[in-house]
Amino acid sequence: MVGAVVAVLPFGVTVAPAAADADPSAIDFRVQTSMGEINTRIIRAADGNTDRVVYLLDGERAEDDLNGWEKHTTIPAQIAKFNINVVMPVGGQSSFYADWDQPSNFFGTNPDGSLLPSADSGSAIGGWEDTQGKTNTYQWETFISKTLPEAMKSRLGFSSTRNGVVGLSSGGGAALLMAAYYPEQFTYAGSLSGYLHMSMPGMREALGGAMIASGGYNIEAMAPAGSEKWKRMDPYGFVEKLIANNTRLYVSAGSAKPADQDLSSVDAITQGMPLEAIALANTRSFEKRVTALGYQNVSYDFPDIGIHNWGTWEQVAIRLMPDMARNIGKPLPAGATPPPGGAPPAGGPPAGGAPAGGEPPK
Numbered sequence: 001m002v003g004a005v006v007a008v009l010p011f012g013v014t015v016a017p018a019a020a021d022a023d024p025s026a027i028d029f030r031v032q033t034s035m036g037e038i039n040t041r042i043i044r045a046a047d048g049n050t051d052r053v054v055y056l057l058d059g060e061r062a063e064d065d066l067n068g069w070e071k072h073t074t075i076p077a078q079i080a081k082f083n084i085n086v087v088m089p090v091g092g093q094s095s096f097y098a099d100w101d102q103p104s105n106f107f108g109t110n111p112d113g114s115l116l117p118s119a120d121s122g123s124a125i126g127g128w129e130d131t132q133g134k135t136n137t138y139q140w141e142t143f144i145s146k147t148l149p150e151a152m153k154s155r156l157g158f159s160s161t162r163n164g165v166v167g168l169s170s171g172g173g174a175a176l177l178m179a180a181y182y183p184e185q186f187t188y189a190g191s192l193s194g195y196l197h198m199s200m201p202g203m204r205e206a207l208g209g210a211m212i213a214s215g216g217y218n219i220e221a222m223a224p225a226g227s228e229k230w231k232r233m234d235p236y237g238f239v240e241k242l243i244a245n246n247t248r249l250y251v252s253a254g255s256a257k258p259a260d261q262d263l264s265s266v267d268a269i270t271q272g273m274p275l276e277a278i279a280l281a282n283t284r285s286f287e288k289r290v291t292a293l294g295y296q297n298v299s300y301d302f303p304d305i306g307i308h309n310w311g312t313w314e315q316v317a318i319r320l321m322p323d324m325a326r327n328i329g330k331p332l333p334a335g336a337t338p339p340p341g342g343a344p345p346a347g348g349p350p351a352g353g354a355p356a357g358g359e360p361p362k
Helices: 068-072 075-081 140-156 170-181 203-213 228-232 239-245 260-264 266-292 310-326
Strands: 027-033 036-043 053-057 085-089 163-168 186-192 248-252 298-301
Touching (some): 036 140, 053 140, 068 310, 075 310, 163 170, 163 310, 248 266, 248 310, 298 310
Parallel strands (some): 186 248
16 A cells, blocks of 8 residues: 555645634744754643643644644644643654754755746645755754753743643654653653554655655655664554553544545645555554554544545544543542633534544544
């Protein structure tokens, strides 16, 4: 299945609706790093607490102006109504939120944007002007596990323990990695349409092609093939760490069947469907391994309708929020319920993600 769609994958990593405006309740939180100044958008919990914190990780095509969760969904504002502080790192295109081996290059150089179609040509490969991770070395794992939480604790008083982390697409596996290797910081991890079996045949080639399309990044600069770093990044390989940590997991992938609203979009058919088929194959493989090891502290959500787009992820995230609210921050007293959240927006997200039979995830 993976090999059949490798040719499609590089030409679109997420299918996005029109961009929304920045949330006026969010603040810019800037931190100096070895990658330069990194901005993080933060929405404070509705009740003002500093104990309950969740990080939202973007996908392959993370942009430099806003995190996709804020740009394309209402989820961050809804999470804040659950009395949770929402942390949204901005940038990191094609980074997988990893600490890379070296700056990205191809044989010592990076292609000039003039060699590619212009950004307004209609091609998903539209210029490689990005320099972050090329003139410096991506260090996103260090940023999320150390630099950012330390800065937020110092300047905002945010707790750096028992946090949650939720990611989509390439950020899904990164979310699980953070929980696996930083268990005191992250007790809850969610993956939405993540690539959770990166050692599956054909996956490295598919992901490498996607990284070339998404900014012109070289997967070898991130983690050489067969290296310990590459093996360390594969959720399928670190399942035992998540189990040993007793991490609460929420794992989801759509069926790759489009919603009626998606049928009018060429991108949804040519990109969103095959991309979600890859994510589903990966996620089902991960599920089988978790089940074989007898781990039960996990919710699976496999909607009958859902492709690789923000409409799908927004609906899954709505179902995820109560579970997350119960499992981050200071443990709730016996019999207590999490703070109530706000109702989903009228009419729901624009497309995709209907739960199977309308039933809650297991």
